[in-house]
Amino acid sequence: MIHFDDEKSKAAIKAFTLSRDDIEMTAAALRYDIGLALKNDERTSLNLLPSHVGLPSGNEQGDFLALDFGGSNLRAARVRLANGKATVVSKKDKPLGNLTGASTTASELFDFIAALVDDAAGHDHTTPMMLGHTFSFPSKPTDDGDAILQYWTKEFAVKGVEGQKVNALLASSLEKIGASNIKPVAIINDTVATLLASAYTVGDTFMSSIYSTGFNVSYLERFGGKERADILDMNAGGFTKVITNYYDQHLEDETDRADEQKLEKMVSGRYIGELMRLALADITRRDDLPNMTSSDVAAIYDGNDAGKKILTDILGDDTDEASQDAAMHLAEAVLRRSAALAAAIFCGTLWHQDANIPQHIAVDGSLYKKVPLIQNTVHDTMTELLKDEPLNMRPDIVTIDDASLIGAAIAATMKK
Numbered sequence: 001m002i003h004f005d006d007e008k009s010k011a012a013i014k015a016f017t018l019s020r021d022d023i024e025m026t027a028a029a030l031r032y033d034i035g036l037a038l039k040n041d042e043r044t045s046l047n048l049l050p051s052h053v054g055l056p057s058g059n060e061q062g063d064f065l066a067l068d069f070g071g072s073n074l075r076a077a078r079v080r081l082a083n084g085k086a087t088v089v090s091k092k093d094k095p096l097g098n099l100t101g102a103s104t105t106a107s108e109l110f111d112f113i114a115a116l117v118d119d120a121a122g123h124d125h126t127t128p129m130m131l132g133h134t135f136s137f138p139s140k141p142t143d144d145g146d147a148i149l150q151y152w153t154k155e156f157a158v159k160g161v162e163g164q165k166v167n168a169l170l171a172s173s174l175e176k177i178g179a180s181n182i183k184p185v186a187i188i189n190d191t192v193a194t195l196l197a198s199a200y201t202v203g204d205t206f207m208s209s210i211y212s213t214g215f216n217v218s219y220l221e222r223f224g225g226k227e228r229a230d231i232l233d234m235n236a237g238g239f240t241k242v243i244t245n246y247y248d249q250h251l252e253d254e255t256d257r258a259d260e261q262k263l264e265k266m267v268s269g270r271y272i273g274e275l276m277r278l279a280l281a282d283i284t285r286r287d288d289l290p291n292m293t294s295s296d297v298a299a300i301y302d303g304n305d306a307g308k309k310i311l312t313d314i315l316g317d318d319t320d321e322a323s324q325d326a327a328m329h330l331a332e333a334v335l336r337r338s339a340a341l342a343a344a345i346f347c348g349t350l351w352h353q354d355a356n357i358p359q360h361i362a363v364d365g366s367l368y369k370k371v372p373l374i375q376n377t378v379h380d381t382m383t384e385l386l387k388d389e390p391l392n393m394r395p396d397i398v399t400i401d402d403a404s405l406i407g408a409a410i411a412a413t414m415k416k
């Protein structure tokens with residue numbers, strides 16, 4: 001029977017606990033960084049990426065192919081748009097499996113993607129079809145409507161894609177299988193897709209987020225009316241002005257890209273399990289604990305039988321009640337910190353927008369949708385940080401299903 005060192009568990013829980021001031025400071029620093037980035041001031045830690053798509057008018061319509069590539073699961077679908085209603089007519093998905101690492105080449109990856117798109121198109125190699133592509137990694141749009149991958153995130157490492165035009169790679173794989181009738185006409189980030197999907201189907205949406213394997217936020221930048229408004233992909237996961245702890249630093253030492261995507265490593269599902277594992281390893285003075293997922297952390301917090309079994313499996317033995325309790329509080333602290341930071345990013349962005357108009361924030365992503373503690377903490381933190389703001393500056397959060405697929409189709413119609 002395992003018993004946790006009391007002092008060590010208390011210290012680990014404390015390390016993941018942010019004060020209200022810490023959270024408010026993070027929100028203020030984010031707001032300041034957006035301002036710096038817009039003035040091209042190098043002191044910013046943000047890389048604001050233009051999308052070159054404004055808000056949809058609501059009149060977009062037609063049938064489109066949509067591709068969603070950005071996490072461990074690849075999805076392709078036919079999407080129908082009509083009068084502000086989006087329908088995913090048919091959907092195919094496939095896990096990327098081991099195609100995300102450095103031993104995979106660009107053509108292996110894009111041949112695999114093209115095969116799924118071909119599947120979704122019903123292997124029709126004659127009817128001209130337009131494809132919208134949600135590609136969820138920091139990418140810069142090019143003048144010909146393509147986008148160049150700047151660098152991989154979420155531990156993807158496929159060779160030969162960074163610095164390349166992504167839709168050109170996809171088009172060449174489609175051509176190889178005789179599917180040149182499918183034209184990738186648009187490529188956007190998943191947060192931009194989420195904003196488009198919500199603006200089209202719900203309305204009044206000027207900010208969006210993906211809170212899942214990765215974390216990011218986009219918003220509508222109005223440039224003080226001096227330029228055409230554009231949806232900017234903040235690549236918020238790359239924000240660095242955050243208060244890190246011992247476990248965050250340890251995690252940095254393990255990842256291929258140390259000091260990149262700092263905020264994402266504290267917030268997103270790709271890293272939550274590892275943070276918890278590092279803390280448990282420290283508390284129990286072990287260095288042989290197996291990998292954990294964010295679902296494991298959520299289950300340990302729930303404290304039900306499934307969560308207790310996960311803890312036993314990880315530690316290789318039962319824990320006494322006090323230690324189970326400590327593990328539960330630790331899981332809570334890791335999840336709460338993630339949500340409080342996400343809320344800080346939303347508030348900092350709102351303060352930058354300073355738009356006293358009713359609005360929704362659109363969110364998609366499994367970590368947000370499946371973990372009530374995350375949802376509640378985001379809500380409570382925002383309520384606290386915005387309590388002195390006028391009512392319109394206190395937006396509600398709407399969750400959007402299939403946002404990436406729907407947004408990709410909307411982008412295709414806007415670019416056609």
Ligand code: BGC
Pocket residue numbers: 070136137138153154189190191210213214215216217235237264
């Ligand atoms: C990527 C973003 C993306 C986010 C959510 C991050 O790792 O850098 O571009 O929006 O994940 O998928």
